[in-house]
Amino acid sequence: MKPLNIAVIGCTHAGTAAIVNIAKLYPEAVITVFERNDNISFLSCGIALHVGGVVQRAEELFYSSPTQLAELGVTTLMRHDVLSVDTDAKLLRARNLETGEEFQHHFDKLVVTTGSWPIIPKMDGIHLDNVMLCKNYNHAQAIIEKAKDARRIAVVGAGYIGIELVEAFEMLGKEVTLIDNMDRVLYKYLDKEFTDVTEQDLQAKGVELALGQTVQSFAGNEKGKVTTVMTNKGQYEADMVVLCIGFRPNTELLKGQVDMLPNGAIMVDEYMRTSKADVFAAGDSCAVHYNPTGEHAYIPLATNAVRMGTLVARNLLEPTVKYLGTQATSGIKIYDYNIASTGLTETAALAAGLNVKNVTIEDNYRPEFMPTYEKVTLKVVYKADTGVIVGAQIMSKADLTQSINTMSVCIQNKMTMDELAFVDFFFQPHYNKPWNLLNQAGLQGEVQQAEKLQTI
Structure with a gap:
């Protein structure tokens, strides 16, 4: 049987994840990667750390290389620019940027992980x-x-x-x-x-x-x-x-050949398939399913890219593992403050036409009998009629950002404030109070819901 011929365009987060997993799942496949730059898999989220001297060597921000991919049997064509793609004929035309040579390449499956570019x-x-x-x-x-x-x-x-x-x-x-x-x-x-x-x-x-x-x-x-x-x-x-x-998706190669959002982000289904058979896409070139609204949105995040690239490999031959969507969960450290958010802010929810309420808690994150404790601010946004959680934000000098990962799971599973109130969380004075901060938010949401029912 003829081995599967797979072409991958672009090799940052989504591309690297797709390539590595395809090579492991299908060791007989012929994988050819086209990358116009002279490096792959650069963690751009570390640029500020490098600029500020926290990360001394930029080389530490790479997590793969053409050599590592070659060890998996992958052919990586660096400094090769793909000029055009014919998804019907399953042909692409590329140029070697070092020599100027142009050539055609046939594929059975195409993976488009072309990423984004600054506006x-x-x-x-x-x-x-x-x-x-x-x-x-x-x-x-x-x-x-x-x-x-x-x-x-x-x-x-x-x-x-x-x-x-x-x-x-x-x-x-x-x-x-x-x-x-x-x-x-x-x-x-x-x-x-x-x-x-x-x-x-x-x-x-x-x-x-x-x-x-x-x-x-x-x-x-x-x-x-x-x-x-x-x-x-x-x-x-x-x-x-x-x-x-900001960024816009690099998708000119597929314009007019697959379904896209108005900004050019490629639409994919829950198995990372585009509207054209045998053409997959992942990462910053794509729209994603945004769970808080239930709609497709353009949310270029490395976490989304890695997940989507991995799913391309899992679903390359047949639909196997579904994409669960995203809450656009993210975090940042600014000076002494640890900050994270997931889902819709109250501002965004109202702008989207949702009828929402919120609970905002300001408390010390652990008991006052401990030698030290820091203030924490937590805000949870939920639908006023159902209590379903759609967003959360947290800020503290203590690192409590993992709470937002928990809230991301809550949003993904359409949990309500009533349910959040009584989720089982541990208590230990080093880390929290007997009523966990998230439980407290749920309890306050319950009170707000009860007050609403009394006024009806």
Whole structure:
């Protein structure tokens, strides 16, 4: 029997997970990987740690290599750009970026893990020297090199990547300005009572916050280096600018051949299959099933990518293991605070038209008779009519972020506040109080539900 010929386009999180698992499950398969960059499997979430000196060697942020894949029998064509794909004929055309040679490659199964690329707005000065992107290994190295001579740095975009870079630059002694078109930081991930604390922390460290402002252009000097960022509300001096505006999926190769969201994110079913037979997709190039709303959404996270890539391998020949969807669970450490969230914030839930209520608890995370204890803030968002949990956020100087992983499971399984109130959690004074924080939230939700019934 002829061995299965599998082509994989792109090799970061989803691609690496798919390749490694396909090679293990189907050792007879012929696997060919096309990667336009000169490296694979870079953990871009570690860029700020590298910039700040926490991770000394960027090489430590790679978790695979062409050599390791070769040991599994995989052929990895580095610096090879796929120019076109014909999903009906099962042919792709690629170019060797080193030699310029072009060739065709036939496949039986195609795995598209082309990832995403930073959004680059069209505006005056965008191509000035020292206006940087933050996505891959080469970007990380360039940021570190340019930052050495920069005194004033502007970061555009107050999401996770932007906030982490701001912290890293500030700790390096730079004058930092954070610009975002929303009126507060981390808007997608946290409600105002949480972001207020983060903003106070940043300002206390000397970071200038330019929020609710849209960047319109950049100005430079006679040497072509950026000097000023112009927004709709003012201008800010900067020797270096890092754009962290967001990402869009790299999916031009399949445009018009498979179903996509309006932004180009590939639609896949619960087995990672696209709308075209024998074509699979995973990671940042895809839309995912977002459990809190029950709809497809574009949520580029490494965790989603690794899960989806692994599922491609499991379902390559026949549908075997279903994707459970995502809650977009994530965490971040900003100075002394450990922060995590899952599902919908109250702001996002209301914007989506959901009728929600919330419970917010502020308490010490363990008994006051212990030598030390820290304050914790927990917020749980739930549907007002059913009590079904749709989101949660936590913040504390103590690391309680694993509680949000628990809440992610609750959302995935459509648990109610009534059920959360009496889930079995352990008690030990080193770690918590007799009534676990999550139980407390459930109990308060019960009270709110009861009050609602009394008023009907």
